[in-house]
Amino acid sequence: MRIDIFHLLRILKFGWKNLWLHKLRSFLTILGIVFGVASVISMLAIGEGASYEAREKIKELGSHNIIIRSVKPPSEGKSQQTTVILGVYGLVHKDLLKIKAIPSVEKVIPTWEMREEIWHIGRRVMGRIVGTYPDYKEVRNLEIEDGRFFNEVDMRLSRSVVVIGSSIKKSLFPFENPIGKTIRIRSNYFRVIGVVKEKVFSSSKIGFEAEDINFDVYMPFTTERVFFGKYETLSTRGPVFRRERNLVEYHRFIVRVKDMEKILTTSTVIEKILRVSHKKDDYEILVPLQLLRQTEHTKRIFNIVLGSIAAISLLVGGIGIMNIMLATVTERTREIGIRRAVGAKRKDIVSQFLSESVILSALGGIVGVILGIIIPKLVTKFSGMTTLITFWSVIIAFSISVAVGITFGIYPARKASLLDPIQALRYE
Secondary structure, eight states, X not given: OHHHHHHHHHHHHHHXXXXXXXXXXXXXXXXXXXXXXXXXXXXXXXXXXXXXXXHHHHHHHOTTEEEEEEOOOOOSSOOOOSEEEEEEOSBOHHXXXXXXXXXXXXXXXXXXXXXXXXXXXXXXXXXXXXXXXXXXXXXXXXXXXXXXXXXHHHHXXXXXXXXXXXXXXXXXXXXXXOTTOEEEETTEEEEEEEEEOOOOOOOSOBSBOOOOGGGEEEEEHXXXXXXXXXXXXXEEOSSSOEEEEEEOSBSEEEEEESOGXXXXXXXXXXHHHHHHHOSSOXXXXXXXXXXXXXXXXXXXXXXXXXXXXXXXXXXXXXXXXXXXXXXXXXXXXXXXXXXXHTTOOHXXXXXXXXXXXXXXXXXHHHHHHHHHHHHHHHHHHHHOOOOOOOHHHHXXXXXXXXXXXXXHHHHHHHXXXXXXXXXXXXXX
């Protein structure tokens, strides 16, 4: 075994010396491999990062959940009035009862939401107020960092208690524990009883608009009804100032389905129920599980496209290696004749030239891997885009580069070994 290893090292050393004699030519030859490997790793890292963001956002919504949201329908005509007194749209209590009656539905958690300024002493921050039920914590996978979430007793008594997101805590209570302190929303004061653990915010849109739940404030649904009611006020500025006051009973339903296999069937039933009772398009349905499957399908297609592009890049690099090795065989024909004349076998000639092509491809693969790791980090730094380098993408890219060197080096090596020694010695 020692003799074999020594012989292999000697062949590689000899191949390296031959390549080093033509440094510029060798460098230009490996560029195709370098760019091919770097592009494979970089593009897969960007694709994996985007896919990871999408999956995390969908998992956050809950794979067992169906989300139904009230949507303000487009205005019919442009009013010249500066104020629109009242509009009515969205989900209502009858919808809640009908959805709850579906056999496959485990529970339905309604919410009412609004954006408001939240105050504590002289500090203020804009956040989203979410009036909901205690089970909201479970269906949205919220983790409590400090304190507790509100319970059924808080709901029954309509207590003025809230649970705040991590960003609300950082903005209003940067140097103190918020538990037991009060915050002000409009002219109403609420006691903080809990803080939700921070969740990474993704700006990508997954079905609905991007939502940074770290700026949420959660309160019992009954408390929200007592202090804020069912009316939302929206103001729009433009050529004509408009203020709309809309009656919205519920902004959102989070439907938990008992069996994951029945999610798509249940969403179809919900769609039929709402289509009958809603004459206008004032709702939309999001099925996270369906989105997750679509994301996985898109990822597979994306990987196939990237693999094809990378294959072309590596193919071009392999052709470059073959081209140079064929030129090298021609240049070193006399040397091959001398080696054969002094006793070298055909396999020795094959090993000599094959080692050079493998060194070229492996060197290109190593440089490509380094670039492939650096580029995604630069993309993340300057664009803020999430990238995720996987170990298997690095191994596959490097392995393919070596395989390309072997594949495209075999023909020139075999051609060199088949040269007639006498003709090779006469070659000028």
